[in-house]
Amino acid sequence: MTKKVALLLTVVILGGLFVGQAVLADVNSDPGSQEDPLVTESYVNDVMKEELRDELEKEIFEEINELKTELDERLANLDELDELEELEELLDIEGSDQFEVVQVSAGDTIIGGASSEMILRAGSGSAVATTSGGLADLTAGVDIQDGEDIPQNHSLLIARDDGRGISVRNDAVIMVRGEYDIK
Numbered sequence: 001m002t003k004k005v006a007l008l009l010t011v012v013i014l015g016g017l018f019v020g021q022a023v024l025a026d027v028n029s030d031p032g033s034q035e036d037p038l039v040t041e042s043y044v045n046d047v048m049k050e051e052l053r054d055e056l057e058k059e060i061f062e063e064i065n066e067l068k069t070e071l072d073e074r075l076a077n078l079d080e081l082d083e084l085e086e087l088e089e090l091l092d093i094e095g096s097d098q099f100e101v102v103q104v105s106a107g108d109t110i111i112g113g114a115s116s117e118m119i120l121r122a123g124s125g126s127a128v129a130t131t132s133g134g135l136a137d138l139t140a141g142v143d144i145q146d147g148e149d150i151p152q153n154h155s156l157l158i159a160r161d162d163g164r165g166i167s168v169r170n171d172a173v174i175m176v177r178g179e180y181d182i183k
Contacts, residue, residue: 099175111165112158116178123172
């Protein structure tokens with residue numbers, strides 16, 4: 001048994017020496033020195049530059065994709081804006097939904113466009129009609145013929161763009177919805 005204990009003790013001591021020498025060798029080495037470089041130049045050139053380039057490319061592609069998405073959204077908004085402007089132009093062509101208050105001087109004639117409406121609010125005037133018909137008085141339910149007086153506050157409809165309107169005798173205020181011309 002003594003041989004076994006002696007052999008075991010010898011193995012433990014030798015193992016301790018090897019471990020101690022390895023620890024001391026590591027402590028005595030200077031990190032970054034010629035004997036113990038942190039990284040090699042070839043590692044930086046081959047591996048780190050590749051990884052850095054890949055990461056930069058990935059970030060650039062992500063940024064490009066974000067910019068493309070934002071550009072697509074803005075282009076869609078521009079398309080919608082163009083459509084809205086076209087609709088507004090159509091509304092302007094078709095006439096306004098609101099009445100416009102128009103001052104007409106004595107001696108002038110206001111001629112309505114097709115489907116325009118007029119209401120004489122102040123002053124006086126007479127109908128300007130054509131052989132195709134007069135002004136439709138929607139309030140009274142009658143057709144006012146050429147030269148007849150226009151009653152105040154009656155809703156008048158001009159069916160066609162054929163020269164129908166109101167010849168003003170005294171300065172007048174007329175509410176108009178639709179196209180008109182003063183002559």
